[in-house]
Amino acid sequence: MLRILFAEAKKIARNPRRLGEALRPRRWRQFFSILRFEGRAGNQWKTAAGSDALKKREYGSYEDYVRHQQSKFGCLDLRDYDRVYLELLRERLKEHGFARPGMSVLCLGARQGTEVKAFHDLGCFAIGIDLNPGPNNKFVLPGDFHDVQFPAECVDAVFTNSFDHSFDPQKLIREIQRLLKPGGVLIMEAIQGESEGNAPDYYASFWWKKIDDLAGLLTGSGFEIVHRKAFTQPWPGEQLAFQRKSVGGV
Numbered sequence: 001m002l003r004i005l006f007a008e009a010k011k012i013a014r015n016p017r018r019l020g021e022a023l024r025p026r027r028w029r030q031f032f033s034i035l036r037f038e039g040r041a042g043n044q045w046k047t048a049a050g051s052d053a054l055k056k057r058e059y060g061s062y063e064d065y066v067r068h069q070q071s072k073f074g075c076l077d078l079r080d081y082d083r084v085y086l087e088l089l090r091e092r093l094k095e096h097g098f099a100r101p102g103m104s105v106l107c108l109g110a111r112q113g114t115e116v117k118a119f120h121d122l123g124c125f126a127i128g129i130d131l132n133p134g135p136n137n138k139f140v141l142p143g144d145f146h147d148v149q150f151p152a153e154c155v156d157a158v159f160t161n162s163f164d165h166s167f168d169p170q171k172l173i174r175e176i177q178r179l180l181k182p183g184g185v186l187i188m189e190a191i192q193g194e195s196e197g198n199a200p201d202y203y204a205s206f207w208w209k210k211i212d213d214l215a216g217l218l219t220g221s222g223f224e225i226v227h228r229k230a231f232t233q234p235w236p237g238e239q240l241a242f243q244r245k246s247v248g249g250v
Contacts, residue, residue: 048206049169053213056169057205065167065205066144070132072203073111082114085234089189090118092239096227098187099124104155106148106179108172109162113139119159146171153181161189163214164204173221177244184243186223190214191237198236211238218242 048056059065093099101123107115110128116139119126129143143149145160146168158176166172176186192198193208200207208214215225219242227241 045207049217051213051217053209054169054217055207056167057200059167059205062167066131069165069203069205073130073132073134081234082112082117085114086118086121088231088233089115090121092189092229092231093118093122093187096229096239096241098157098185098227098241103157105157105159106150106155107140108145108148108158108160108176109165110140113137115159115161116140124157146175148175148179150179152178153184155179155184156181157185157187159187163188163190164200164206166206169206169217170221173218173223177222180244182244185226186218186242188218188240188242189231189237190240191235196236211240215240 044058045055046058048054057065059068099105099119099122103124105116105119105124105126107113107119107126107128110116110130110133112134113128116126116128128140129145129148130140131142131144133140133142141149145162146166158179163169163172180186190208190211193210193213194200195209196211208217215228218240219225222245223242224245225240226243228238230236230238
C-alpha cells in the first residue's frame with residue numbers, strides 16, 4: 001500500500017491537478033482494484049525477451065492478465081486525454097506524413113478510440129481493438145492484439161501507444177507483421193523508460209529501461225526504423241515508425 005501511495009504522490013507532484021481527483025469514486029475504485037490485484041498476484045517482474053533491459057510482469061495465468069487489463073478502463077476519466085491527445089497525435093501524424101487520405105489503419109489497445117479519431121480527421125479508414133473498449137464504442141471493437149481477428153496483409157498501417165500493456169511482446173510483433181501489407185508501417189508512441197525517469201503504471205505488463213531498448217526489440221525482429229522523434233506531451237516519449245525489412249535484409 002505504501003508503494004502505491006508513494007507512486008501516486010509522485011504523480012501529483014508532477015501534475016497538481018491530479019489532487020483534485022483524489023475524492024472521486026472512480027479514483028477510489030482504481031485504488032482498491034490495484035490493492036486487490038497486487039494482494040492476489042503481487043508486483044513481480046522478470047526479464048523479458050532475453051534482455052536485462054526489458055522486463056514483464058508475472059501473472060498467474062493469461063486470464064489474470066486479461067482481467068487486469070480489462071479493469072483499467074472503468075477506473076479512468078479520459079475526457080481531457082481524449083481532447084488533448086487527439087490534437088497532439090493528429091498534428092504529429094500530419095507533420096510526418098504518416099496518415100494519408102484513404103489509407104487503412106488498425107489501432108491496437110485503443111481504449112475509447114482517441115487515436116482512431118486522429119486518423120479519421122486526416123482522412124484515413126481506421127478502426128481500433130481493445131480488451132475492454134467500453135459500452136457503445138463506435139470506434140473500437142473488442143479484440144486481443146496478441147490474436148487479432150482480421151486477415152493477413154489487411155492494413156497499410158498499425159498504430160499503438162500500448163506496447164507496455166503486452167503480455168507477450170514477441171507474439172504481438174508477429175501479429176503486427178502478419179497484419180501489415182507489403183510496405184506497410186508500424187507507428188508507435190512510447191513513453192520513456194525506467195532509466196529515463198519513468199516507472200511502469202499500475203496496469204503495465206511490459207517495460208523497458210530506455211526507448212532504445214524497445215526499438216532494439218523491433219529492429220531485432222525484422223523491422224527497420226524509418227522515423228524517430230521525441231515529444232513531451234501528454235507524457236515524455238518518442239514517436240517511432242518501422243517498416244518490415246526486405247527479404248534480403250532480414
